[in-house]
Amino acid sequence: MKEMLEKIKAEAAAKLSEANADLEALRVQYLGKKGELTSVLRGMGQLSAEERPKIGQMANEVRAYIEQLIEEKSAANRAAALEKQLAAETVDVTLPTEPATVGSRHPLSLVQTELEDIFIGLGFEIVEGPEVEYDYYNFQALNIPENHPARDTQDTFYITDNILLRSQTSPVQVRTMEKKKPPIRIISPGRVYRSDAVDATHSPLFHQLEGLVVDKGITMGDLKGTLELFAKKMFGEDTRIRFRPHHFPFTEPSAEVDVSCFVCGGKGCSLCKGEGWIEILGAGMVHPNVLRGCGIDPDVYSGFAFGLGIERIVMRKYNIDDMRLLYENDVRFLKQFD
Ligand code: DAH
Secondary structure, eight states, rough: OOHHHHHHHHHHHHHHSSOOOHHHHHHHHHHHHTTHHHHHGGGGGGGHHHHHHHHHHHHHHHHHHHHHHHHHHHHHHHHHHHHHHHHHHHHHTTTTOOOOOOOOOOOHHHHHHHHHHHHTTTOOEEOOOOOEEEEHTTTTTTTTTTOGGGGGGGOOOBBSSSSOOOOOSTTHHHHHHHOOOOOOEEEEEEEEOOOOOTTTTBBBBEEEEEEEEEETOOOOHHHHHHHHHHHHHHOOOEEEEEEEEETTTEEEEEEEEEEEETTTTTTTTTTTTSSSSEEEEEEEOOHHHHHHHTTTTTTEEEEEEEEEEHHHHHHHHTOOOOGGGGOOHHHHHHHHHO
């Protein structure tokens, strides 16, 4: 029996030392219930009382020996597999990465930021207002009662009879004056809506920037001075401005304001269509009714307001002839700006 155990031990050791030994099969073969070692142990009953413990001990040693060999071999296999995997998955951290595609800022954002910077420099504060607005703020409080013809040019999208998508940023004037008492010096950029069909110069969604100044003793001279400074910063130091009389229900007097063409300087060219002037905004002195409606006494305070279309400035500045380009997200167009 002793010889048998030694034979098993030697044989198992030899098989386990083979490079691609099947460990599980060998475990079953030697140590399993029907394995070689177990069948040797089954014959122990025939041994003398004296021999039995010795053979028993030896059998245990052989079992422990084979178990250990299997465990070592298995650990070695795992280590080798890991080694192989690591070698296969090596990453060369010194390789250059794929360059990230960095987008560019949208021309509408570029111009809006430029406008904001100029007015912040003049001491204005930026405020925002809701795009979904009450009829009251968009029209009534701006001196545009129901059935007023000015509503026709500002037809918009209605959520209810009373709630609409704002057709102008002017309602922010009212919201500001309701909350804050003079001195007020704010601009308010944002989206506005009108139910216009899309074409080269119209879009149902576009952007405006509103301005409002209210204080004691504010005059049309302040409005002119502010807009002139703004025009020079925006379009160049040689820029001149021109006021043309106009009508807006929420300002009195009202004007449309042109800047001298920043391409030809006023001589007339294709950008200004031979006019020498380019219309950029509407403005005026805040109507007493509007001030009063916000709880500001028009006998004590006065103010000016202006509103400009951001698309219009973008299109003039970058010589873009079709407004749709600004909304179509064609990368070939957008990547020209930075
Ligand atoms: N809200 C006007 C529009 O959309 C533009 C405007 C004109 C704004 C005169 C003003 C202003 O603040 O004083 O046509």
